[in-house]
Amino acid sequence: MAGRPRIFDQGELLSKTIALFWKNGYEATTTNDLLKEVNLNKGSLYNVFKSKKELFKAGLNQMEQTGLDRLEESLEKSTQPIEDLKALFYDMVDASFDEDCKGCILGNSIVEFTGKDDELKELAVLYLKRFESILIKTLQSAQEKGIIKSTLPPSLLSRHLINFWNGINVTRRVYADKKEMKDLIDLNLSFI
Structure with missing residues (x-):
């Protein structure tokens, strides 16, 4: 049955x-x-x-x-992958504060599960690292084509972007002013 x-x-x-x-x-x-x-x-x-x-x-x-x-x-x-990558961050400026101010589910999960549930924490880490590997591949290709300014290793640049991604998801809960957000994004993306 x-x-x-x-x-x-x-x-x-x-x-x-x-x-x-x-x-x-x-x-x-x-x-x-x-x-x-x-x-x-x-x-x-x-x-x-x-x-x-x-x-x-x-x-x-x-x-x-x-x-x-x-x-x-x-x-x-994409014919402009770096511009598309930047758009991921700039889209936060115009996103609805009330609807989209939940932060990154991966970052939130890592914080919530650390010391409480290693399996769920590691699942979130796995996906955040996959995001990082996508960034590495995109940045490496952009460096090879001379599209970005920085000569730092793509692995370091991608970790900067991951750190900024998690940080901006928290910071936008404190500073909702769109100009301040855009200025902060400009500063953190200036290397690309």
């Missing part, structure tokens, strides 16, 4: 639940919050995902794999 068929779209469920985790944080998101968000009962949800942790992992995997695949493909196909 195969059991009852699923009556929900798993991809949509993962998108909704990871968005809730992102907004509230892992610990602050209750099972009741999750069930309400996806309009399912506990049995239906936990029949597929055995725990809140498994649901978070599946949601983060879906979100980051899709997003990073799209970013990598976009930068590889």
Whole structure:
């Protein structure tokens, strides 16, 4: 006997639940919050995902794999990859403060899980390092083509960008002025 068929779209469920985790944080998101968000009962949800942790992992995997695949493909196909890379940062200036001021889910997760859950922390680290490897590849190609000014190693430049990415996601919660944000981004991206 195969059991009852699923009556929900798993991809949509993962998108909704990871968005809730992102907004509230892992610990602050209750099972009741999750069930309400996806309009399912506990049995239906936990029949597929055995725990809140498994649901978070599946949601983060879906979100980051899709997003990073799209970013990598976009930068590889771009005729102006450095301008597209800069746009990732400048897009924050015009993003809705209320809607998009949740920070980076990877940075948030690393902070929340450090010392509490090594498995979830390492999952976030894995995706942040994948983001870093995409940056390295883009910066290395740009250096080889003479597109960027800096001669520093792409690995160091990419770590600067990762550090800035996490920092700007926090800083924009303090300084919401668009001109101040743009000036800060200009300064941190001046090497490219």
